[in-house]
Amino acid sequence: MTAGTGPETRDPRQANGYGALWRGVPRELGFLLLTLPIAVIGFSVVVTLFSAGAGLLVVVVGLFVLTAALYVARAFGTSELVRLEAAGRAPIPRPAWSRAGENAGFWRKTIGPLAQGHYWTYLLHTGLVGFVLSVFSWTVTITWLTSALGGLTYWVWAPFLPQDPDQIWLGEVVFNFFAPQAELPVAPAAADILLMLGIGVVFLATLPLVTRGLTLLHDTIARGLLSRWQSDDLRTEVAALAASRGAAVSAEDQSVRRLERDIHDGPQQRLVRLQMDLATAERRMASDPEAAKALIVEARGQAKASLEELRALSRGFAPPILEDRGLVSAIESFTALSSIPVTVTNSLEPGTRLPAEIERNAYFVVAELVTNASKHSSATAVRVDITAPTDATGNRRLDLLVVDNGVGGARFDAGHGLSGLRDRLNGLRGTMTVDSPAGFGTRVTASVPGIDR
Numbered sequence: 523m524t525a526g527t528g529p530e531t532r533d534p535r536q537a538n539g540y541g542a543l544w545r546g547v548p549r550e551l552g553f554l555l556l557t558l559p560i561a562v563i564g565f566s567v568v569v570t571l572f573s574a575g576a577g578l579l580v581v582v583v584g585l586f587v588l589t590a591a592l593y594v595a596r597a598f599g600t601s602e603l604v605r606l607e608a609a610g611r612a613p614i615p616r617p618a619w620s621r622a623g624e625n626a627g628f629w630r631k632t633i634g635p636l637a638q639g640h641y642w643t644y645l646l647h648t649g650l651v652g653f654v655l656s657v658f659s660w661t662v663t664i665t666w667l668t669s670a671l672g673g674l675t676y677w678v679w680a681p682f683l684p685q686d687p688d689q690i691w692l693g694e695v696v697f698n699f700f701a702p703q704a705e706l707p708v709a710p711a712a713a714d715i716l717l718m719l720g721i722g723v724v725f726l727a728t729l730p731l732v733t734r735g736l737t738l739l740h741d742t743i744a745r746g747l748l749s750r751w752q753s754d755d756l757r758t759e760v761a762a763l764a765a766s767r768g769a770a771v772s773a774e775d776q777s778v779r780r781l782e783r784d785i786h787d788g789p790q791q792r793l794v795r796l797q798m799d800l801a802t803a804e805r806r807m808a809s810d811p812e813a814a815k816a817l818i819v820e821a822r823g824q825a826k827a828s829l830e831e832l833r834a835l836s837r838g839f840a841p842p843i844l845e846d847r848g849l850v851s852a853i854e855s856f857t858a859l860s861s862i863p864v865t866v867t868n869s870l871e872p873g874t875r876l877p878a879e880i881e882r883n884a885y886f887v888v889a890e891l892v893t894n895a896s897k898h899s900s901a902t903a904v905r906v907d908i909t910a911p912t913d914a915t916g917n918r919r920l921d922l923l924v925v926d927n928g929v930g931g932a933r934f935d936a937g938h939g940l941s942g943l944r945d946r947l948n949g950l951r952g953t954m955t956v957d958s959p960a961g962f963g964t965r966v967t968a969s970v971p972g973i974d975r
Contacts, residue, residue: 543730546610550733553609554663557740560605561656564598564648572649589633592641599644599748602652602740611741615750640751647747655743659736666725666732673722677715792828796821841885848874849881850908853888857906861896868908876920876973883950884922887943887968891924899928899964910973922968932958932966940966 571591578584596619603614617640635641696717706713803817844852850868857864875881888906895901907923934941934956944954952970 540730543734547730547733549609550737551663551667553605553740554659554733554736556605557656558660560598560601561648561653564594565653568595568598568645568649572645585633585636589635592635592645595645595648596635596641598648598652599744602647602744603748606737606741606744609737611737614741614745614748617748617750643747647743651743651747655740659740662732662736666729670722670725670729673718673720673725676718676722680711680715680718789828792824796824796828799824844881844885845878849876849884850874852881852885853906853908856885856889857892857904860892860904862901862904864892864904864906866906866908870908870910874910880920880950880970880973883946884920884968884970887946887954888922888924890943891966894932895924895926895928895964899926899930899932901926901928901963903927913971917972918974919969919971920973922970924966924968925963927963929960930958930962930964931960932956932964943968 575584575587799817799821803814806814843855895904904926909921910918912918947954950970954968956966958964
């Protein structure tokens with residue numbers, strides 16, 4: 523899109539100008555003219571069901587009828603939200619409708635809506651507030667629209683009206699009220715036509731204001747009764763934080779257990795053998811120097827191999843360069859030692875520092891992905907892209923893209939590899955996606971929000 527032509531660059535005052543109000547009239551009229559028929563149907567059905575259910579509460583069937591009334595009210599309330607969006611209003615956040623779990627009993631699944639507040643506010647809207655508001659707005663809309671059209675077209679159908687010799691001409695009455703001593707300059711019939719034409723022009727000119735005001739009134743009521751509650755967002759936030767915390771703890775536990783296993787199976791065994799070789803060489807130093815020398819050479823090889831394994835295991839920890847110079851420098855330093863060529867592109871400004879937990883986990887994710895590509899994918903090249911785009915809310919996030927040209931086939935296996943990395947990112951409320959068709963390489967995208975905090 524060319525700069526300066528998008529909706530985000532439009533002068534906000536233009537969106538509320540008189541011309542913009544007229545552009546919204548067809549949609550708003552469609553909404554307002556259909557409001558009363560829909561409200562009458564909803565009111566009739568919901569009130570009938572609710573009254574029947576309340577009357578039958580002495581028997582069990584009343585609970586089912588009340589539940590049906592709540593479901594019908596939800597349907598009509600949802601239709602109100604959809605119609606408001608079609609009328610040009612901003613979308614209203616939908617409630618978080620709770621669903622009974624698979625292990626819930628019959629009664630919990632059947633009459634669960636009776637215990638949910640949103641169903642009752644939808645019932646209040648459909649059975650009372652929305653109906654009263656619809657009667658008012660529809661009456662005003664019809665009055666305004668017919669007054670505008672009738673006044674503008676009065677000159678067409680006025681000659682066909684029956685004439686009465688004693689008829690009181692409204693135009694003449696109005697003229698005499700404002701100029702009692704003056705004589706009417708035109709015929710009384712012409713004065714009526716001019717008066718009606720003026721009335722029609724006034725009503726037509728104010729029609730966009732009326733339709734916009736009535737639509738806004740419906741929108742305000744709907745936002746108060748039909749929208750998501752702040753408590754819904756809070757519950758969702760708490761559940762997401764609990765899930766992310768559990769994922770982070772699980773990922774850390776798996777990492778520690780894997781590190782313990784790798785140390786036990788690798789460097790620890792080599793160091794035990796190194797100790798035994800050195801002890802044997804010490805005993806043979808006097809009696810068989812050549813054999814002792816060979817054991818010392820072998821021990822040196824064991825020490826070198828142990829050092830390399832410890833360096834490989836240390837990738838799971840934050841290297842000093844990460845704390846000193848930041849994420850980009852740490853990733854470039856790590857990839858420079860990779861067994862396959864790795865290209866790193868970075869859009870962060872020089873010297874950019876991110877929160878410590880984000881840098882640490884981002885480094886680990888990239889290091890693990892590059893290591894997996896070099897060990898398991900048969901890749902000959904890897905590309906790492908580091909970007910920090912801004913989302914729709916104006917907050918920046920960290921995006922990491924790791925692409926290789928290997929054999930593909932990577933997937934999330936519970937408790938291993940990519941699954942553990944995904945759990946790490948979940949602990950930061952981040953996400954990870956994997957695109958790895960067999961024979962076409964692997965493309966892993968990791969995203970972490972809130973890097974500006």
